[in-house]
Amino acid sequence: MELKFRVAARIAKPVHEVFEAVADPAKLSNYFTTGGAKGRLENGATVTWDFHDFPGAFPVYVIEVMADEKIVLEWQASEGEAHNVEGSEPKDADYRTRVTMSFKGLDDGRTLVEIAEEGWRENQGALGASYGNCQGWSQMLCALKVWIEHGIHLRTDMYR
Numbered sequence: 001m002e003l004k005f006r007v008a009a010r011i012a013k014p015v016h017e018v019f020e021a022v023a024d025p026a027k028l029s030n031y032f033t034t035g036g037a038k039g040r041l042e043n044g045a046t047v048t049w050d051f052h053d054f055p056g057a058f059p060v061y062v063i064e065v066m067a068d069e070k071i072v073l074e075w076q077a078s079e080g081e082a083h084n085v086e087g088s089e090p091k092d093a094d095y096r097t098r099v100t101m102s103f104k105g106l107d108d109g110r111t112l113v114e115i116a117e118e119g120w121r122e123n124q125g126a127l128g129a130s131y132g133n134c135q136g137w138s139q140m141l142c143a144l145k146v147w148i149e150h151g152i153h154l155r156t157d158m159y160r
Helices: 015-023 025-031 124-150
Strands: 004-011 036-038 046-051 054-066 070-079 091-105 111-118
Touching: 004 124, 015 025, 015 070, 015 091, 015 111, 015 124, 025 036, 025 124, 070 124, 091 124, 111 124
Parallel strands: none
Antiparallel strands: 004 111, 036 046, 046 054, 054 070, 070 091, 091 111
């Protein structure tokens, strides 16, 4: 069984505004990377994301960017339970997973954002990590939606 997932949300803002909310580190830091993001998501860049609920900043490798359409990233795979489950810590694995974000402007002015992640090895630890990442990307889309549409910081103090 191939370990992969896809999550999606419709954001009530134009595609360029939604794309920039992800690509621009200052904007991303407002609603997702609670410890901050450093570096714009551009072709070939290595940026840094930090989260208060997951200790230490880590590198994100930008594989491909098509403005207002797609962002493809790779980052260190982990194998283990979800990051927020008390008493369980994920362990870094010796490979990366790939994240593809797609942005599509809809006829009603909203933007459809889809995030897919794949590339885990087929074992129990990777299955647990994939569930954790699926949860994280779902929360990212929720946080993006309420921040860009209403100015609400959903993740503030959510995990600590």
